[in-house]
Amino acid sequence: MKCVIIGGGAAGMAAALFLVEAGAEVCVLEQNEKLGKKLFITGKGRCNFTNACDVDELFAHIVTNPRFLYSSFYGWDSNQTIDLFEKLGVRTKIERGNRAFPASDHSSDIIRALEKRLREKKVHICLRTKVSKLLTDAGADGKEKITGVLLSDGTAVSTDAVVLATGGLSYPSTGATGDGYHFAEETGHRIAPCRPALVPLVAAEAYIPRMQGLSLRNVTLRIPYEKKKEFKEFGELLFTHFGISGPLALSASSYIGSALEENQKKGGEGLSASLDLKPALTEKQLDDRLLREFGEAKNKEFKNVIPGLFPASLRPVMLELSGIPGEKPVREVTKEERKRFIALIKSFPFTITGTRSYNEAIITQGGVSVRDVNPSTMESRRVSGLFFAGEVLDLDGVTGGYNLQIAWATAHTAAEGILKK
Structure with a gap:
């Protein structure tokens, strides 16, 4: 034959x-x-x-x-x-x-x-x-x-x-x-x-490129993309000058690609995404940790207490999104402010607006x-x-x-x- x-x-x-x-x-x-x-x-x-x-x-x-x-x-x-x-x-x-x-x-x-x-x-x-x-x-x-x-x-x-x-x-x-x-x-x-597919994702927010080169391990990426459908996976992610890359982003692209296209056709602003920066900790455990950190540094400013929680390039972004003045003494941070900060850690927000081209796609x-x-x-x-x-x-x-x-x-x-x- x-x-x-x-x-x-x-x-x-x-x-x-x-x-x-x-x-x-x-x-x-x-x-x-x-x-x-x-x-x-x-x-x-x-x-x-x-x-x-x-x-x-x-x-x-x-x-x-x-x-x-x-x-x-x-x-x-x-x-x-x-x-x-x-x-x-x-x-x-x-x-x-x-x-x-x-x-x-x-x-x-x-x-x-x-x-x-x-x-x-x-x-x-x-x-x-x-x-x-x-x-x-x-x-x-x-x-x-x-x-x-x-x-x-x-x-x-x-x-x-x-x-x-x-x-x-x-x-x-x-x-x-x-x-x-x-x-x-x-x-x-x-x-x-x-x-x-298996391609980096483009994000809308201006604070994403500020973290270019930052690789986060042991985080959970979550992207709802269709009725009752959601990409949710634990792993590693890399911030870039255009959005996100790394294993989590690549895998997500294969699941959300079709929904992204539909969103774009309808003139949508993109798909909402979030990162759980501390998936191993519950909100209660995070609150206990913050209270402990605050208790050990009562007279310190808020911006000087968070370095132990995040990598350097992530700190100013977290500070900005928290809405808590960096110069505020930690003893004056309210329970409500602390609650909002914990919510930010457990659900760091950004918007996926598209994928990169075939030049960067694995498949x-x-x-x-x-x-x-x-x-x-x-x-x-x-x-x-x-x-x-x-x-x-x-x-x-x-x-x-x-x-x-x-x-x-x-x-x-x-x-x-x-x-x-």
């Missing part, structure tokens, strides 16, 4: 590997000058290639269409991904949150191991090769059937099956053009609206509608012989290796689907 893989990223290389190991003749068409260009920068160059959790945990960390991945995740779980790379000669390690990395902390080890095996198995790897169109014909049953692909130089390549593994729109510098969406749309597939949310794809085989329901894998599909998860696990698992399902045909 002849198979053409369009895209030499994580999903494309994995699909090629699974197919060639089973005896298929495989050709990978990659428009870049090398394979795995986006994979190279994944995890800041360290490549968090999966998450070593059980299958139920995998599903819990998928944001869009988790049920569609049932066959894929049970057919190829994270343990199998780790075993695969170990067998390919990549020593791996597990870090906090079950995140799996190459032991060297170099994403190039993952790419090199895959490419080495593909070349050993005589996979045809065509770099700097751009596809312009999928070629189809009406089958005996009247359904469209893949016959080949047309390259941008006019060359037609005949094939029995095509795996569309072109990725999304994030990090355009790596060659992400959205071509896969066009190929799918031209052959009758629906495309779920695309947006940047793309949206893509080829899973309603047009058979989840057991990854084959198109509209075009026989056309299969999908990875980010081109309307599937995504939070940070932690889950999106690459989607790539490996859907590539495996696509390869199995092709071999069954």
